[in-house]
Structures are given as C-alpha cells and as structure tokens.
Amino acid sequence: MPLLKLLHFAALLCWCGALLYLPALIAGGAKRSDDIFERNHAQLTRMVFTLIATPAALIAIGSGTALFLRDGIIEGWLVMKLTAVAGMAMCHAFCGALLVRMESQPERGGLTVSCLAVGALIPLLISATLWLVLAKPF
Numbered sequence: 001m002p003l004l005k006l007l008h009f010a011a012l013l014c015w016c017g018a019l020l021y022l023p024a025l026i027a028g029g030a031k032r033s034d035d036i037f038e039r040n041h042a043q044l045t046r047m048v049f050t051l052i053a054t055p056a057a058l059i060a061i062g063s064g065t066a067l068f069l070r071d072g073i074i075e076g077w078l079v080m081k082l083t084a085v086a087g088m089a090m091c092h093a094f095c096g097a098l099l100v101r102m103e104s105q106p107e108r109g110g111l112t113v114s115c116l117a118v119g120a121l122i123p124l125l126i127s128a129t130l131w132l133v134l135a136k137p138f
C-alpha cells in the first residue's frame with residue numbers, strides 16, 4: 001500500500017476513534033463532586049483531545065489533501081466527502097468547547113445533552129465519509 005495512503009488510514013483511525021470516545025469521556029466528567037476524580041478525569045480528557053485527537057486530525061487532513069493534490073482528483077464524491085469531513089472538524093471543535101465547559105463548570109446542566117447530541121452526530125458523519133469514499137456514488 002502506498003505510504004501516503006497508509007499514513008491517511010492510520011491518522012483517520014486515531015482521529016475517528018478519539019472522536020467517538022471524547023463525548024462519553026466529557027459527559028463522564030459532568031456533575032462530579034470528588035476533587036481528585038475531577039482533576040484526574042479532566043487531565044485524561046484534555047490529554048486525549050490535545051495529544052491524540054487533534055494531531056491525528058491534522059495528519060488525516062494533511063495526508064488527504066496531499067493525496068488529492070498528488071492524484072488531481074476533482075469529483076463529486078470528493079466534494080461531498082470534504083463536506084462530511086468539515087462536519088467532523090466542527091464536531092471536533094465543539095468537543096473542545098465542551099471540554100473547556102466541563103473543566104470550568106462541570107455541575108452546569110446541559111453538558112450531558114450536548115455530549116449526547118454530538119456523540120450521535122459523529123458516527124453518522126464518519127459513516128457518511130466512509131461510504132462516500134468507498135462507494136464513490138457520484
């Protein structure tokens with residue numbers, strides 16, 4: 001398998017895995033009163049976000065862009081795929097905002113509902129992206 005595509009696969013596996021995990025991790029940090037648990041949990045969540053999800057997203061997007069520039073592909077499925085990937089990137093940024101909210105106001109209501117909503121949207125966007133790139137329907 002060409003190295004660039006291998007890098008693309010490896011990075012998107014890490015990105016998608018971390019994105020699927022993050023909403024549950026953030027929701028788990030809401031409404032806790034135990035100080036030590038709260039500190040350790042917030043640290044772990046921040047580590048998953050900053051050391052795994054964000055670098056993997058940058059590598060997945062960078063390697064995907066390099067593949068697209070190298071092969072000169074301009075087709076309908078790629079445009080649709082990029083739209084779905086933009087949705088994934090927005091969910092990623094939203095997880096970052098929820099993480100900051102979890103750290104500053106863990107007891108505030110609404111965090112769990114937001115995590116549920118983004119946690120339901122992420123698998124849909126990942127499935128749509130994979131379907132578009134594998135089936136190339138357009």
Ligand code: HEM
Binds near residue numbers: 065069071
């Ligand atoms: C800005 C971000 C991205 C760009 C520009 C991009 C672009 C590309 C390009 C040009 C290819 C080569 C297609 C081919 O040779 O047929 C490719 C392959 C692939 N991409 Fe991405 N991609 C991005 C993000 C993603 C994401 C987030 C996923 C998964 C959720 C993904 C899944 C795949 C898969 C599974 C393939 C292999 C398709 C095949 O070999 O048939 N990509 N990508």
